[in-house]
Amino acid sequence: MENQFEPKEKSLEDSLNKSGVLNNLESRIRALLDKIDNGSIFKNIIDYVFKALAYLVLIFGALSCVINIFGEDGYFSRFDYLESTGKVTATIGFLIGLVVCLTVIYIVFTIIRRRAEQLKSKNYDGILNYVYEKVFPVLLVTFGEVLSVITLTAGILYVFANLLGSMVYFPLADIANTMSDVLDLGIAGDTQIFLEGNNWDYLSEGLKMAVGIIVLSPVLLVGTYVFKSIYDYSIKLIIKLIEFSISKNGILILFIGIVLSYVVINGFIIEIFEDLF
Numbered sequence: 001m002e003n004q005f006e007p008k009e010k011s012l013e014d015s016l017n018k019s020g021v022l023n024n025l026e027s028r029i030r031a032l033l034d035k036i037d038n039g040s041i042f043k044n045i046i047d048y049v050f051k052a053l054a055y056l057v058l059i060f061g062a063l064s065c066v067i068n069i070f071g072e073d074g075y076f077s078r079f080d081y082l083e084s085t086g087k088v089t090a091t092i093g094f095l096i097g098l099v100v101c102l103t104v105i106y107i108v109f110t111i112i113r114r115r116a117e118q119l120k121s122k123n124y125d126g127i128l129n130y131v132y133e134k135v136f137p138v139l140l141v142t143f144g145e146v147l148s149v150i151t152l153t154a155g156i157l158y159v160f161a162n163l164l165g166s167m168v169y170f171p172l173a174d175i176a177n178t179m180s181d182v183l184d185l186g187i188a189g190d191t192q193i194f195l196e197g198n199n200w201d202y203l204s205e206g207l208k209m210a211v212g213i214i215v216l217s218p219v220l221l222v223g224t225y226v227f228k229s230i231y232d233y234s235i236k237l238i239i240k241l242i243e244f245s246i247s248k249n250g251i252l253i254l255f256i257g258i259v260l261s262y263v264v265i266n267g268f269i270i271e272i273f274e275d276l277f
Helices: 012-019 021-038 040-067 075-081 084-120 127-164 173-183 200-245 248-276
Strands: 167-169 194-196
Touching: 021 040, 040 084, 040 127, 075 084, 075 167, 084 127, 084 167, 084 194, 127 167, 127 173, 127 194, 127 200
Parallel strands: none
Antiparallel strands: 167 194
């Protein structure tokens, strides 16, 4: 009698198998593991971080250009202290600064997005190698390129500020200050949302300072790539040293070096004690 009821009783696993739920779940797990093994999931995560950073720069940079116009600490709040001629030149400086900074924000957005695409196209040969051989150099180059662009922007706007003898709108001051503080450059340590030029009596001094800031921009860019080359060379050297140290010859040389160091240091210490006592 019990056998009559066995075909009617279906286990949960059999039901799931027939409905395809388990097969679908297993295929998804296998696909996820394949993505982990080939590194695509790690590359996608890093790619999303880069692109999210690019869009954050675009969105918050544009918002910064807008919210710093008005308000108690806005650009036009300083017009109360200007004469009629100063207000005209400051308005021209505002328009120049707004257009330039909006353009620069899009340039920075394009740089970060482009570097993200290049990074995603690089080969994956392990998470550790991918991070220190691929990601770090791209981060370094991107930082240097963005800093160079921001520095160039500050220099150009400072030229206009001196030519106008007035204020020029610079809503990217926070970005410039933050990036400058990272390297302790002091480029825009005291900069607010405007760059104020010298009067006509000190025009040449102001222009010299502006040109100096502009010249600093390519110097930072070249320095970034030099530092990247040093980093790449250092990584390769460290890898070679590690590979050599775990080889038979490397272990033998390391052992001999330790023995010689012990003998030399021990003998040197004994000589010092003999001299003292």
